[in-house]
Amino acid sequence: MADHVRDLASVRDATERLLTAAAKLNNDSVAEPSRLPGWTRGHVLAHLARNADALVNVLEGRLMYVSGEARDAGIERDAPRPLDVQLSDVRASAARFQEAGAVPADWSRTVELRNGVTDIASRVPFRRWIEVELHHVDLGIGYELEDLPADFTEREITFLADRFTGHPEVPPTVITDGTRAWRTGSEAGGPEVTVTGAAPELLGWLAGRRDGAELDVQGGALPTLPAL
Structure with missing residues (x-):
């Protein structure tokens, strides 16, 4: 079974790296294209925030997203926000994820993700770590695959x-x-x-x-x- 405590710490560290780097942006650069087709940097940051909340849902036994349409709509709604709002949301949602991960639980239980995908609860923190690290690269602000741990x-x-x-x-x-x-x-x-x-x-x-x-x-x- 994955070491969820260690992975939660890694998620926290990766999130701090991303927030520190993204804080050097401004409102104009947040609106510029990211490395993901069709997404601005604002889309990436909005997705990171909503993904953290979605994984809280997973850990607490709720649907990850109400629907694929609701997921996409939330990202589109939040993408145009100014930088300070984006960063506050990423930080606050990351804290909610850490809080959910600190609750005593059966980490060997099976949880359901998107599209009927299931996994062991202990692997959810690693899945979040993936989101933070790869989307940090996707922002295109100097963090590359070679910089990943x-x-x-x-x-x-x-x-x-x-x-x-x-x-x-x-x-x-x-x-x-x-x-x-x-x-x-x-x-x-x-x-x-x-x-x-x-x-x-x-x-x-x-x-x-x-x-x-x-x-x-x-x-x-x-x-x-x-x-x-």
Whole structure:
């Protein structure tokens, strides 16, 4: 089982890094495009705040979001806010998440996320850590995949490799940074593709943040991965 206490501390630290960096923006730069297609930096910050509240819902046994439409509407509603309001919301919602995580609970229980996805409660803090770290990169304000904590990068590669394992549209694939190796893709027989590169590049490809141009591919073409 994941160490939820350690992960909650990591979420707190990652949130502080993001807030410190984002505080250097201004109202104009918050309205500028982020690295996510169709989203401004304001959209990213609004999503981070609403995601924290949604994961509080998960931990407390409620629906993560009332609906996909409600989720999207909340982000669109909050995206145009000025910087100080955005940062206050991210900080306050992060505090609510930490408070929910501090409540004594059965961390081995199964919880439901979006679209019928289930997981063990102890993995929810890591899922929040993913949101904070990757969306910090998505803000495009100087924090890159290479700046992510090494233990986070390794765990997120493992998480995404597991996510694509058994997917019929992804060929059998070995992913390696030259030291560690992961397997993903279809479990059916067939040619095996080996993808080699630095851990940040592997993570960028798996997470849809980089095109994989810096990766070495043997045994076939670089697999096209489903959207997250």
